[in-house]
Structures are given as C-alpha cells and as structure tokens.
C-alpha cells in the first residue's frame with residue numbers, strides 16, 4: 551500500500567533549521583531577532599506584519615513558537631501560518647485549515663510529495679498527515695495556496711530616486727536601477743527594492759539598510775511604507791523574472807543568483823536587452839521556482855550561488871557540495887542543471903559569481919559544469 555499525495559507534517563517541521571524558520575518569519579513580517587538557539591519575533595500571530603511587541607518566541611529544540619501575550623500558548627509553524635493568514639479572512643468557511651498550512655510550508659521549503667517514501671511505514675500511518683485532497687486533480691486549489699497578494703504600485707511614486715552611490719560603486723548602472731524601480735527610503739535610510747511577479751505585479755518590497763546598527767535586524771528586510779509592511783514569501787517568486795522572461799524564452803537558459811543585486815549587476819554588464827538572470831532570494835532553489843522557469847521553456851538552469859566556502863575541502867565546502875548535489879538530483883531529470891562553481895579561487899568568500907567583475911563572471915560562466923561530468 552503506497553500513498554503518493556501526502557506530506558509528513560512532523561518530518562517537515564523537525565527538519566527545519568533555526569535559520570530556515572527565521573527566514574520564513576522574516577517573510578511573514580515578524581522582523582525577528584535571532585539568538586543562540588531561538589529567535590524573538592513581533593507577535594504576528596495576533597497582530598498585522600510589522601506590528602506587535604517582541605513577545606513571540608521560537609525555540610529550535612522543541613520546534614515550537616510561544617506567544618507570551620494574547621495567544622498565550624505554544625504552537626507549531628503550521629498553526630502559526632493559520633493564525634497569520636486568518637487574521638484578514640473574516641469568512642470562517644474561507645479560513646486556512648491545517649492542511650492548507652502544511653501545503654504552504656512544504657511548498658515554501660521545496661518539499662515535494664516524492665520526498666517521502668511511505669512504503670515501509672504502514673504501522674505509523676496514523677502519524678502521517680494525508681493530503682489526498684491536494685493531488686494532481688486539484689491544482690487550482692494548490693495555486694490558491696500560493697497566490698501572492700498584489701500591492702498598489704502608486705506607493706513607489708512618492709519615493710525619491712537619488713543616486714545610490716554604494717551600489718554605483720559596486721558597478722550597478724544608474725539606468726538599470728531606474729528600470730528596476732530602485733528607490734530610496736529617507737525615513738529608514740534604506741535602498742528600496744520592489745519585487746514583481748512574472749506578470750509585473752508588485753508583490754513585495756524589500757529594503758537594504760544603509761545604517762550599520764540596523765544590520766542586526768537583517769541587512770535585507772521587508773519595507774514598511776505608510777504603516778504598511780510590504781512583505782511576501784520570497785520562495786514563491788524569482789526576482790527579475792518580469793524583466794528577463796522574454797530573453798529566457800528565446801535563449802532557453804536562465805542564470806539563477808541568490809541576491810537581488812546580482813541581476814542588477816548582470817544587466818549593467820551585459821545590457822537589459824540580453825538579461826537572462828533571476829534571483830531566488832535565498833540559498834535554496836525550490837520546485838515552484840524551477841516550474842516558473844520550465845514554463846518559459848528553459849533547457850538549462852545555471853545555478854550561480856554565492857561562494858559559501860573558504861577553502862576546497864573544508865566543512866562549509868562539504869555542506870555546500872551537498873546542497874548543490876541535492877539541487878542537481880532533484881531537477882536534472884527535467885532540465886539541464888549546471889553550476890558556476892569557483893574551483894579556481896577567482897572569488898572571495900560569500901561573493902556572488904558576478905561580484906568580481908565582468909571578466910571573472912565570463913570565465914566562471916564558460917567553465918560552468920554539470921555534475922554528471924565530474
């Protein structure tokens with residue numbers, strides 16, 4: 551007896567690292583502050599994103615949240631999602647149920663049904679969360695789960711567009727910043743980065759603080775403008791795809807960077823009319839994002855992640871290789887997956903392949919490889 555359409559709720563929950571849950575809560579608008587083995591967030595469980603006091607704790611050892619004010623109880627990541635989503639849904643019948651939340655979290659972190667083999671676990675079936683409702687016949691429902699809120703673009707009109715000197719010095723063209731609606735928020739002293747979906751809808755706004763002391767809350771955070779937080783689930787989009795989609799369709803290749811700045815640099819070096827880059831805005835590439843690229847007919851996905859190791863063979867290197875191998879295993883039967891991988895020490899630690907100039911990027915691009923050959 552095999553079940554194909556289910557996720558194991560506890561397996562997902564227990565596999566999530568503190569950093570993963572932290573990022574998830576950033577996207578939900580909790581503005582969390584990370585500590586040793588826990589983090590503290592604003593009480594998004596009963597307040598809108600960006601508001602509420604720092605009374606919501608998440609403990610990595612128990613994988614549970616505890617709200618010390620209104621909720622006053624403990625709950626897991628799935629219950630948190632229900633609490634957050636249901637604050638704005640008055641119609642009880644339309645509210646998020648546990649199953650919707652499991653689907654959302656599973657998708658967000660890139661779990662797919664086939665991650666779980668249930669064939670040897672018949673005895674534990676009562677523990678498994680069965681999501682038969684969400685099988686292939688129910689794609690519409692799945693889509694609703696990850697439907698992104700669309701914001702009014704008018705908010706961007708009121709923001710100044712001064713020269714962003716720190717980014718210009720790094721090589722990003724003023725014209726490219728304009729094309730991407732990069733602006734400045736004088737109140738928070740941050741660079742404003744609007745995020746659009748593939749159809750040019752404004753689905754979120756992030757900001758990069760220029761205040762050193764603010765970096766403890768994260769260099770990049772959802773922007774708050776006019777008392778509204780413009781947070782969005784970063785995993786359910788690819789930054790810059792609205793700009794590069796037509797070129798990607800023609801060339802049938804896409805370069806996937808981690809951070810937003812890399813596509814801006816790419817367009818600065820090679821021209822917006824030749825841009826085939828996107829950013830996944832994290833260090834994982836999830837199935838949902840791969841599907842976005844497959845929908846454009848890509849034949850090759852070039853993974854151009856930041857160099858996350860100091861020396862070949864160190865522990866970070868091993869973890870990094872494992873991560874790339876996982877990406878390869880997961881998607882290589884659908885599309886060619888190649889890697890821009892700095893074996894030659896052309897980049898410094900944590901640099902994106904495009905951070906060391908055009909020549910280095912071209913070099914790494916030409917030397918990109920697929921794991922089969924190595």
Ligand SMILES: [Zn+2]
Nearest residue numbers: 595596617621
């Ligand atoms: Zn609460």
